[in-house]
Amino acid sequence: MATTRMSIDSPLAVEVAFRQEMVGALRRVGEKxxxxxxxxxxxxxxLRTLTGPPREKRIALYQQIRSDAExxxxxxxxxxxxxxxxxxxxVDLMYPVPPVVK
Known part of the structure; x- marks a missing residue:
C-alpha cells in the first residue's frame, strides 16, 4: 500500500480552500x-447637462452611490x-472615489 507523505511546508486542503475564498471575496468586492x-x-x-429639480434628484442618487462606493x-x-x-x-490608484458633487 502506497502512502503519500506531505511536506511540512505544504498547505492543507482547508488552507487552500480558505485562501481561495478570501481571494474570491476580494474579487467580488472589487467588481462591485x-x-x-x-x-x-x-x-x-x-449632471453636467441637468439643472433644477432633475439635477437635485440625480445629485441625491450620486451621493448615495458615492457613499456606498466609499x-x-x-x-x-x-x-x-x-x-x-x-x-x-x-487601491488608491485603481479605485479612486470621485469627490462630492454639489
Missing amino acids: LETMLAELKGLERE YQRWCLVVQREAMGLFDHSE
Whole structure:
C-alpha cells in the first residue's frame, strides 16, 4: 500500500480552500466597487447637462452611490489587511472615489 507523505511546508486542503475564498471575496468586492465607480462616472456626465429639480434628484442618487462606493472601498481595504496586504496605494490608484458633487 502506497502512502503519500506531505511536506511540512505544504498547505492543507482547508488552507487552500480558505485562501481561495478570501481571494474570491476580494474579487467580488472589487467588481462591485468597479461597477459603482462606473455608475458615478455616468452620473457625473449626466449632471453636467441637468439643472433644477432633475439635477437635485440625480445629485441625491450620486451621493448615495458615492457613499456606498466609499463603504465598499473600506471593505476592500479591510479584506486586503486580513490577507496581510497593508500597502493600499494600488487601491488608491485603481479605485479612486470621485469627490462630492454639489
